[in-house]
Amino acid sequence: MLPAIEVKHVHKHFGHLRALIDIDLEIHTGEFFALLGPNGAGKTTLISIIAGLTLADSGSVNVMGHNVITQYQQARRNLGVVPQELVFDPFFTVREILLIQSGYYGIKKNTRWVDEIIERLDLADKADANMRALSGGMKRRVLVAQALVHKPPVIILDEPTAGVDVELRQTLWGFIKQLNQDGHTIVLTTHYLEEAETLCNRVAMLKAGRIVALDSTQNLIGKMTAGNSLHLRLLPDTLPSALQALQISHNSGLVELRIENYAQVESILSLLRSEHIQILEMHLQQPDLEDVFVSIMRNSGSKSK
């Protein structure tokens, strides 16, 4: 199947800074893909190169099979980008902006679809307000709407939920999930890893301009062997010697024990019972994308230098 986005051997530097080093990445059609990494890892640079806003030093990028330089018009028709910065044109109202943006893509009289996105993104009250009068969250919604005027098969969202309240975040993700179900390919960057974990089926992690992990979300989490742990608050606050070997930490009365499988929980509990130690609090911690992220970013430190 035709990949939605194909990035081949892309290099980019700004002065002495090597922003991207030999990036190879294929995002399939219909995927919900997360591009993760700390600030300055190169996520936005990569997105900008895909969008044609930044020119790569070498390598090639295709969107739905169209090269972003030589066939830029077809490539851009297939792509919608929500930029990270809250940019807006202060001369126009929300509806004007959306109709103008439609026109740039060659779409005349896009009123019906524009009305629908205005409705879906809860912008109806502000449709005829000037962009200047909008709050940050509202401006963010308009940015999302602008990226969707031409119903692009591939949608890239660069930190769409940065500084956005809970309600909008839910509206936004509901809408994006719907678009994904309708067949749109979604690529997003975010610093909220639980969002990426629940939404995305595949993840690439960038660090200092390199891809340091690329796998399905489940595989990445599954690889965290040391991830499962049991947290206990005990009375008295002493751990039987038989369990000392499992201890990861013991901070302010909370004991963290490493467990390999769930069956182990039973033996730990029975051991505590036999020692007459009372359990005040207990919860099981499973590894999440955040653990994976932290561990990968820590371990790949030497590689990226």
Next chain:
Amino acid sequence: MTSFFTLLYKELLRFWKVGFQTILAPMVSTLLYLLVFFHVLDTHAEVYPDVAYTIFLIPGLVMMAVIQNAFANSSSSMIQSKISGNIVFVLLSPLSYRAIFFAYILASIVRGLMVGLGVYLVTMVFFDIPLQLPFWALLFVILGSAILGALGLIAGIWAEKFDQLAAFQNFIIMPLTFLSGVFYTLHSLPTGWQYLSHLNPFFYMIDGFRYGFFGISDISPYISLLIVAICLIAISMLAIRMLKSGYKLRY
């Protein structure tokens, strides 16, 4: 074509929405020049035989208003879009480089002509201004505003800050305009200055435009037309090249 017309419409709407600042204000300042010169100089100077100084001055002032506003339109639109970041919406779209160029230039021409026409209409109320060869006048006013629109686009793309744009305007556009014969005929200048004025492309725009009014000019309108056309082509090619290469727009 829809994308081109949309960008053109947006560019027209942009200055139309702030028409007080972009059309009325420059009209008023141009008419103030005229008022001052009329009172001080009308009786003292006669440039062409049987043409009062004020009458001579009017086409020059009209052209000055046209070129200043054509330049202001594309340059300020571009730099505002760049600095506020909303140029990204144009850059993300499939608009071709040529479509972007022509939309900006055409909007500049329209604003230039609106200001120029406004000044002309007001002066017509008070003065009897001949317009002997309207086709020539129209030709030069369109070519002149197109050149300045393209120069404005180049300046807007090149400048990273407003003060760089102001420098471009004050150290290049303003001297070229003021020393192009808006206020005087070339023949009234010392020989050295006459020679220097011939190097100023703005001189040919104004001289050619004035030819359309009086049927007299400092040099042949055909030569002026040729030079102005060459300037327009060269400057347009540079602007399109900048857009195509992504100079200071796509990093």
